[in-house]
Every structure is written in structure tokens, then in C-alpha cells.
Amino acid sequence: MLPISLSRPGWPRPAAAVLTLLLGYAVPAGAQSGDPSFRVVNNTLKPINEVYVSPVSSSGWGHDRLGADVVPPGGRQLIRLPAGTCLYDIRIVYQQGGAEERRNIDTCGLGDLILGGGAAAPRNAPQGNPSFNLVNRGRQAIAAFYASPASAQNQGPERLGEGNLVQPGQSVPIRLPYGECRYNLRWVWQNGKAQERRNVNACGTASQAVQ
Known part of the structure; x- marks a missing residue:
């Protein structure tokens, strides 16, 4: 009995194999x-x-x-x-x-x-609840507070609200959306001096004390 060939007559097997390989990779991006x-x-x-x-x-x-x-x-x-x-x-x-x-x-x-x-x-990126309590351990009131994801290009919105101060010894909740954990923090004292903390893992702490 003659061996049975599954390839088309006149179609060399190596060429068919190459075509099959190419078709296997020619998948739309x-x-x-x-x-x-x-x-x-x-x-x-x-x-x-x-x-x-x-x-x-x-x-x-x-x-x-x-x-x-x-x-x-x-x-x-x-x-x-x-x-x-x-x-x-x-x-x-x-x-x-x-x-x-x-x-x-x-x-x-x-x-x-x-x-x-x-x-x-x-x-x-790590995901979680980045909300925390801002604690003022300084001698002046905090006039403004910013918390923006570390991946952000700017400081984002002011978090205390217009006219709201955090007096020495006080704490206020900073509510942030569930998601990215790494945040850059910036706060402005009542005398206008500003300070920062960068790349803070806000999901890993219940409070952030500043002084």
C-alpha cells in the first residue's frame, strides 16, 4: 500500500509548514x-x-x-x-x-x-483605602491641605475646604477614593509656610501627624 499524503499535490511540505506558522502569528494586534x-x-x-x-x-x-x-x-x-x-x-x-x-x-x-x-x-499598583486622619501637632493652624496620588502631575484639589482650619491638637478626616495607595501630601500653615511628604503609603496608616 502506498503511503497517504495529507499535503496538497505539488505543495511542498516545508512551504505549508511555514505558511501555517505565519498564519498562527498573523493575529491582529x-x-x-x-x-x-x-x-x-x-x-x-x-x-x-x-x-x-x-x-x-x-x-x-x-x-x-x-x-x-x-x-x-x-x-x-x-x-x-x-x-x-x-x-x-x-x-x-x-x-x-x-x-x-x-x-x-x-x-x-x-x-x-x-x-x-x-x-x-x-x-x-497597590490598591486599598488611602483615607486617613490629619493630626495637627504643630503650634499653628493648618490653613490648607493637599493629597494627590504619587502618579499625579499636580497637587490636586485642596482637601479642607475654603476657610476651614485645623487648629493645633485637632484632627480631621481626609477622605480619598479607594484605589491607589501612594500619595504626595502637602500642607500650608497659617503663616504661609508649606511642607511636603512624598510617596506616602496612605493605605498603611490610620493617621498622618504633622508638626
């Missing part, structure tokens, strides 16, 4: 991507009314990803996206007016999109 979903973290003082997320190849913004939901100051919202691509453009619309955009964002490598800090936390 989007199909090899991870999970593009991410969280929106609102570190601003304004509620977020709308979030638009569209692939960079798209000519429009598509539908509002929040629907009827609103992300309040200090809140967070998971934005679920289908697998298939990683590069997205993002548009945020605030309740009191105003909008901001982030272009060409690799959301597959993104854990939190932090608004009010201007940066994105890596997906593998």
Missing part, C-alpha cells in the same frame, strides 16, 4: 490585547456627568458610558470595555460645565484614570 476596562476616579470637586470612550481609530465619541450614573467628587466608576483593542480616546464632561480629554491611552495597562491629578495609576 487587538486580538492579542488584554482587558481594556478601567476605573474613573474623580479627585476633582465637581461631579462627572458623562464619560465617552472610543477607539483611536473611530471618528466619533459614541455613547455616554455612565448612562444615568454620576461620579461624585471622591467617587469612582468602573468603565467596562469589550476586548479587542487597547488604544482609546477618553472624554470627561463635568456637571458644572467643562470637559477634558485624554488621547491615545493604552487602557489595557491602566488601572485607574485619575481626574484632578492628571495621571493614570498603573494597573499593577
